Amino acid sequence: MDSTLTANLIWAAAFLADLAIKVVALIAIPRRRKPTAAMAWLLAIFLIPFVGILFFLLLGSFRLPRARRDEQARIDDLIAARVADAGIDTGADAADWPRWFRRVVTQNTALTALPAVTGNDARLIADYDASIAEMASAIERATRFVHVEFYIVSLDATTAPFFAAMERAVKRGVVVRLLADHVASKRVANATETFAELDRIGVVWAWMLPVMPMKGKYQRPDLRNHRKLVVVDGLVAFMGSQNLIDRTYNAPKNIARGLKWQELVVRLSGPVVASVNTVFLSDWLIETTNLVDEEHVPAAAVPVTSGQLVCQVVPSGPGYDMENNLRMFLSLIYGATERVILTSPYFVPDEAMVYAITTACQRGLEVQLFVSEIGDQGLVYHAQRSYYGVLLEAGVRIFLYPEPYILHSKHFSIDDDIAVIGSSNMDIRSFSLNAEVSLLVRGRSFVTAMRDVEQEYRQAGRELTLEEWRQEPRKATFLDGLARLTSALN
Structure with missing residues (x-):
């Protein structure tokens, strides 16, 4: 065959393939995807068609496989049935809640099946080592079970007391179960030694969202379980932003820069602990197919504390059909009447969040945002900075937490009596791609304590x-x- 003809045929085939990719992309990508995300993917595919479509095939699915989503829906139905059977009441004071807040609670319950409950106590822990020490201390007192779930699990000098407490609990006959995100925990420096130690001390553990295609376990590799929680005997729970690892993350680049992570954890007691435990049991069931029914602790069976906080646990992630955390955040910001104070290490909001925040300013509210002055992830850091101009022009006050610290805390407060704390950043990844868990709290004493933390950030x-x-x-x-x-590529 003539070389010129061959070259022309190759160019024609390439042109047709390029055209076919773009036509199919225009039809398929906008379906059930936000316009900004669809435009970003289309831009990538139109500029670099073959590379763009390869990345889309690897990363374009923003939901977990249908089987996992169906299992989550089945578990939610089971939770709703148990809540109904237990006759859980949000409390006599529900009638005194602001009407808009009652609607937020209703929305959260509809999305997650987990109710709001009263009679809880919550204490904030801002010191990194102190939070690990308190969790270890709670494990030392365990008599029935310990449930541990972290995005990153690592054995090092900082977390050694936690591991030692788990070992002693196992020796006492306490069942200790642990879930760790597969990708995040496998890539830390001493991952092999960490999980060998868990095996040695007798902890029953499993990977969350494992990426093991040879074993038939695969989904979009950056859909991760980002939750952090500990439950002891169904009586005490911990939630927040902190992973089970040294505050440098034991990464040479962090150590070279002197970076240290600043976190915020909440210690919980009261009926809400049952909801935190339900999140763990749901993840355990999904990852292991084992239903641990004997360690299901109904909220009605958990002693009411002297505290009177209203608490509701709100899990979210790609296993749900809706972005549960984003919907709650938006509802709370639109319901605020005095002030909105936000803290997020990775602040890359979608359009709806930007409108909610800037609209709060236009309504005359005091709006503040706490972020780190420096970043540990280049793309996220620069994407976050791209919103500073529009926020400042709208009237948002932005406070920069100083280096060498990465302000990794994730929380916000509304007016004087409503707050949220948990694992969720205010970015597109946490809204759509990560499994997260947040705690909604109504109670003036709790918000006062959070105001003290915010003031420390300011100073x-x-x-x-x-x-x-x-x-x-x-x-x-x-x-x-x-x-x-x-x-926007989600």
Whole structure:
């Protein structure tokens, strides 16, 4: 065959393949996807068709496989049935709640099946080592079971007391179960030694969202379980932003930069502990197919504390059909009447969140945002910065937590009596791609304690002004804009 003809045929085939990719992309990608995400994917595919479609095939599915979603729905039905059988009541004071807050609780219950319950106590722990010490202390007192679930699990000098407490619990005959995210925990420096130690001390453990295609376990590899929680005997629970690892994450690049993570954890007692335990049992059932019914503790069986906090646990993630955390965050911000104070290490909001925050400013509310002055993830850091201008212009006060600390806490407060704390960042990844868990709290005493934490952030850092931001070099803001485009690829 003539070489010119061969070349022409190759070019024609490539052209037709390129055209076919773009036509199929225009039809398939916008379906059930946010316009910003669809536009970002289409832009990538139109600019680099063959590479773009390869990445889309690897990362384009923002939901877990249908079987996992069906199992989550089945578990939610089971939870709803048990809640109904137990006759759980949110409390006599529900009639005194603001009407809009009651609607938020109703929304959360409809999405997750977990109710709001009263009679709870909650205490914030801002010290990194102290939170691990308190969790270890609770495990030391365990008599029935210990449930541990973390995005990252690592044995090191900081977490050694926690591992030692688990070992002693096992020796006492306490069942200790542990879930760890497969991708995140496998990539830490001493992963092999960590899980060998769990085997040695007798902890029963399993991977969350394992990426093991040879074993038939596969989904989009960056759909991760980002939850962090500990439950002891169904009586005490811990939730928050902190992973089970040293605050440097034992990463050479972090150690070289002197980076340290600043976290916030909440210790819970009261009926809400049953809901935290339900999240663990649900994940355990999904990952192991083992129903641990004997360790299901009904909320009605958990002693009411002297505290009177209303608490509701809200799990979210790609196993659900809705973005549970985002919907709750938006409802709370729109319900606020005085102030909204946000803390998130990775703040890359979608359009709805930006509108909610800037609208709060236009309604005359005090709105503040706490973020880190430096970042540990380049793309996310620059994508986050790309929102500073519009927020500052709207009237949001932005406070930068100083280096060498990464402000990794994830919480926000509404007015004087409503707050949220948990594992969820305020970014597109946490809204759509990660399994997260948040705690909604109504109670003035709890918000007062959170205000003290916020004040510590203020005193430690500095405020970024609009005038200062307008002096940013064009090169930096150009990188911010590019990073913002990639953040929508979900």
